[in-house]
Amino acid sequence: MKKYLEILINIPLFAGIQENELESLLGCLNAQVRHYPKGEIIMLSGAPMNSVGIVLEGSAQILKDDFNGNRNILARVKHGELFAEVFACIGIEHAPVTVLADTRAVVLFIDFRRIVSSCTSACAFHSRLIENMLRLMARKNMMLHEKVSCLGHRTTREKLEAFLLLHMEHAGTNPFEIPFSRNEMADYLCVDRSALSTVLGKMRDEEVIQYHKNSFELLDGFGVHK
Amino acid sequence: MKKYLEILINIPLFAGIQENELESLLGCLNAQVRHYPKGEIIMLSGAPMNSVGIVLEGSAQILKDDFNGNRNILARVKHGELFAEVFACIGIEHAPVTVLADTRAVVLFIDFRRIVSSCTSACAFHSRLIENMLRLMARKNMMLHEKVSCLGHRTTREKLEAFLLLHMEHAGTNPFEIPFSRNEMADYLCVDRSALSTVLGKMRDEEVIQYHKNSFELLDGFGVHK
C-alpha cells in the first residue's frame, strides 16, 4: 500500500490531504488494493457492488453489452481516475457495467459507505474527502451539461457555434485557443470530421469566424442566422 | 420558516431527516427564506454566489445570455427543486447564469460551505444531508450521461434506438411503456417530431419494433444495421 501513496496524494479525490494523514485515512476507509492481469474482469455487470474504484496503475475499459450482445466501450479509465463512483453514490446494488483490465492494472477499492459516513478517528481529513467527492461529481456534472448543450442542437453548425461559445467563455478572451484537434472536436460533437471542416470553412467565408490551427476568433454576426 | 417545514421534509435533499431534526438542522445551516414577485431576479449572472437555492413556492427560470445578448432558457426549476448546487459544489464564485422568478416565488438559500463542513451540534443529520447531496448529484449525473448516450449518435434512428434500449432497461421488461409523448420524445432526442414519426414508422415496417401509443416492443433484429 505504501508504494502507492505518492500516486494517491496527487489525485483530486485526496486533494488537500497530507501524506501522513492519508495513510491513516486509508486505513479508516478500509481501502483495498487488487492486482489484475491484462484482460481480467475488474467488475462484472450484474454482480453486487459497493465500492468506488481508483485505477493506480494501468488502465481499464468500462463496457456495456447491448440488446444483441454487442460489446460497447463507454469509456477508458486511466491511471489516477475513478470509476463506478456515480453508481456507488446512487446506491445501485448491482453493477450496470463491466470493467475490464485494459493492461495489467492495479486498482484501489474503497467502500462507499465509509466515505459518506464520517468516522471517529480522522474526521478532519474526512470532511475534506467528502468535499472533494462532491466537487468531483459536480465537475463531471458540469462537463456533461456542457456537452449536452452542444449536442442538443440539430445541425452541425449550431453544435459548432455552441462549442465555440463555450470555449470562448472558458478562455475569457476572444481570440482563444481550443485544446482539441479537428478530429477530437468532431468526436466531441459527434459529427463527421470532414463535414465539420466544411462547416468551419463556410463560416470563415461568411466572415463570422476566423481561425488558424487551434486559435479561433468569433466575429460580429456570429450566431446570427439567415 | 416553520410553515415551509412540511415542504422541506418531502424534498430529496432532506430525505430521512425528521421534522424536529430538520428544524435544528436549518438553523445550523443558516438557511434563509426570501420572497420574490414575478419577474424579479433571484440570482444575477456575474454576481458573487455562495448559496444553494431551493424553490419552496412558485417556479423559476435559469437563463443564460449568449454572444449576441439573446436570452436563452436553460431550465425551469419548480417547487421543491434545487438550483445552483453544481456551481456551489465546484466553488464557482460568480454565478454563470441568471435565475428569474417565473411566478411569485419563495426561495430558501443555504450557504454551501455549511453543508460540506460538518457542524458540532447536529452531526447525525448532517452526514445524512451530505449523503443526500451526493446522491442527488450522482442521479443528475447519470441522467445527463444517459442523455449524452442518446444524443451522441449521428442519425435519428440511432438516437431512437439508444433511447428505446435505455427505457427497456429502466422498465426491465420487453414490451415496455415510455413516459413521453412523441413531442417530448423528439424534444429529449433533439430531433424533429415528424422525422421521428417517420423513422418510427420505418422501423415498424422493417419489423424490428412494434408499438402502440406509448407501449413499445423491441423485436429480433433490433439494432442490427443493414
Place this chain on the structure above:
DNA sequence: AAGTATCGGTTGTATTTACAACAAGGATGA
C-alpha cells in the same frame, strides 16, 4: 353536438450531413 385543441402520422421539398476518396502541408523518423 358542434367547435376546438392536441396528438400522431404522412408527404414533398430544400437543406444538410455522412461517407468515401483524395490532396496538400507539416511533423517525424530512419
Place this chain on the structure above:
DNA sequence: TCATCCTTGTTGTAAATACAACCGATACTT
C-alpha cells in the same frame, strides 16, 4: 533527404433530416 504518418481541407454523391403543410383521430369544452 526520403518515406511515412498525421492532420486538415476539399469535393462529389447518396442518404438522412428539417421544415412546412396537411390530415385524421381523439379528447375536451361549451
